[in-house]
Amino acid sequence: MLTLNRLKVMLKRSIKQPLNIIMLLILIAVLIIYKNLPAEEKSEYIPVVVYSDDRSQEAEKMVDDLLSRNSIFVFYKASSLDQIYDDIASKKAEMGFYIPEGFMDSCCDMKTIKPIILYRTAVPELQSLAKEEVFSTFFDYGALKILKYKMDGFEEFDNIDKEELNALTDRFFKEYKDSDSIFTVEDMSGGKYNTLNSIQPTALPIRKIAGFIILAAGLLGVLSYLYDKENGLYLRLTTKENLILRMIHIISTILPVTLVAYITLLVSDPTKALSTLGTVVLYCIATWAVAFLFSFIFRKSGVFEKVLPLILVATLIFGNVFFDMSKYNALLQVISKFFLTSYL
Numbered sequence: 001m002l003t004l005n006r007l008k009v010m011l012k013r014s015i016k017q018p019l020n021i022i023m024l025l026i027l028i029a030v031l032i033i034y035k036n037l038p039a040e041e042k043s044e045y046i047p048v049v050v051y052s053d054d055r056s057q058e059a060e061k062m063v064d065d066l067l068s069r070n071s072i073f074v075f076y077k078a079s080s081l082d083q084i085y086d087d088i089a090s091k092k093a094e095m096g097f098y099i100p101e102g103f104m105d106s107c108c109d110m111k112t113i114k115p116i117i118l119y120r121t122a123v124p125e126l127q128s129l130a131k132e133e134v135f136s137t138f139f140d141y142g143a144l145k146i147l148k149y150k151m152d153g154f155e156e157f158d159n160i161d162k163e164e165l166n167a168l169t170d171r172f173f174k175e176y177k178d179s180d181s182i183f184t185v186e187d188m189s190g191g192k193y194n195t196l197n198s199i200q201p202t203a204l205p206i207r208k209i210a211g212f213i214i215l216a217a218g219l220l221g222v223l224s225y226l227y228d229k230e231n232g233l234y235l236r237l238t239t240k241e242n243l244i245l246r247m248i249h250i251i252s253t254i255l256p257v258t259l260v261a262y263i264t265l266l267v268s269d270p271t272k273a274l275s276t277l278g279t280v281v282l283y284c285i286a287t288w289a290v291a292f293l294f295s296f297i298f299r300k301s302g303v304f305e306k307v308l309p310l311i312l313v314a315t316l317i318f319g320n321v322f323f324d325m326s327k328y329n330a331l332l333q334v335i336s337k338f339f340l341t342s343y344l
Contacts, residue, residue: 006245006248007251007252010249010252011252011255014221014224014252014253015256017253020217020253020256020257023213023216023217023257024256024257024260026209026213027209027213027261027264028264030206030210030264031264031267031268045073045074046072046074046094046095046130047073047076048074048075048093048094048095049076049077049078049087049088049092049093049096049097050063050066050075050077050099051077051078051080051081051083051084051097051099052103053081053098053100053101054099054100054101054103054104055101056103056104056105056145058142058145059099059103059104059141061141062099062137062141062142063099065137065141066134066137069133069137071133072129073129073133078096084096084119088119094120094126095120095126095130096118096119096120097116097117097119097134098116098119100114100115100116100117101114103115103116104142107142108146116134118130118131205321205322206264206265206268207265207344208319208320208322208341208344210261210264210265210280211261211283211321211340211344212312212315212316212319212341213257214261214283214284215290215312215340217254217256217258217287218250218253218287218290218291220308221249221251221252221253221254221291222249222291222294222295222298222304223304223305223308225245225246225249225295226295226299226300226304227301228249229242230300230301246295247288247292250288250291250292250295254284254287254288255284258280258284261280262277265280279344283340283343283344286340315339315341318336318338318339319336319341319342320336320339320341325342
C-alpha cells in the first residue's frame with residue numbers, strides 16, 4: 001500500500017515536471033503533424049533478379065536488354081545463382097530468372113533441354129507478365145540465332161557467302177520484326193504508365209520518435225532520483241526502501257509518456273492495436289531495465305547530467321530514429337544494436 005501511495009505521489013509530481021510536459025506535447029504534436037501531412041504519389045517497381053551462365057553473345061545481349069528496359073519490372077543482375085536464392089528469400093526481389101549454360105544452343109539443336117528457370121514469390125499474374133517480358137527479349141536475339149542455325153542446314157544456301165547471308169538474314173529479320181504490317185502498337189501513354197503508382201502518406205518515423213521519448217523519460221527518471229538522493233530525502237530509508245524508490249522514480253516518469261506514446265501509435269495505425277500494445281509494453285520494460293542499470297552506474301547527478309545529452313544524441317544518430325543503419329556498413333549495423341530504439 002505504501003509503495004502504491006509513493007507511486008501515486010511520484011506520478012503526480014512527474015506529470016507536473018516541465019520536461020515531462022514538453023515530451024508529452026511533442027508526442028501530441030508529432031501525431032498532429034503525421035495526420036496532416038499531405039499524401040504523396042510514389043512509383044512502385046517490381047524488382048526482378050537475373051543471372052546467366054550462358055556466355056554466348058546472344059544471351060549476353062538479352063540480359064543487357066532486360067537490364068535497360070523501362071517497365072513496372074526492374075531487372076537487375078546477380079553475381080551468382082546463390083544471390084538469386086538469397087534475394088528471393090529476403091524479398092529483395094519478387095522474382096528471379098536463371099539462364100543456364102548452353103541455353104541459346106539448346107534452343108537451336110533441340111537435343112538437350114536447358115530452359116530458363118523462374119524463381120518466384122510473386123502472384124501468378126505478375127509472373128506471367130515478367131515471363132512475357134523475358135520471352136519478348138529472347139525473341140529479339142534467340143529467334144534470329146535459331147533462324148541462322150536452321151538456314152545452315154539447307155543446301156540451297158551453300159553457294160551464298162556466309163557473311164552476306166548473315167547480313168541479309170539480319171536485315172530481313174529486323175524488317176519483319178519491326179514491320180507494322182504484322183503487328184502495330186500505338187503508344188497512348190507517352191510514358192505515363194510505365195510504373196505502378198500508389199498514394200502513400202509521407203514517411204515520418206513516428207514509432208521511433210515515440211521510442212526515443214520513452215527512453216528520454218526513463219533517463220530523466222534516473223536524474224530525478226539522483227537529485228532527491230543528493231538532497232538527503234532518502235537518508236533514513238533502508239536499502240530495500242531505497243531500491244523501491246529508485247524503481248518508482250523511473251516508472252513514474254516512463255508511464256505517462258508510454259501511455260501517450262501508445263495512443264499516438266494507435267491513432268496512426270489502428271489496425272495493429274494488440275501487437276502495438278505488446279511491443280510498447282516490452283519496450284517500456286526494457287527502457288525501465290536500462291534506466292535502472294544506469295542509476296547504479298552513475299551515482300552523481302552532475303556526472304549523469306553531462307552524459308545524458310551524449311546518450312540521447314547517440315541514440316538519435318545510431319538508434320535508427322532518423323537514419324536507417326541497415327543501409328550502411330556492418331560496423332554501424334552492429335553499433336545500432338546497442339540502442340533500444342533499434343528494436344521498436
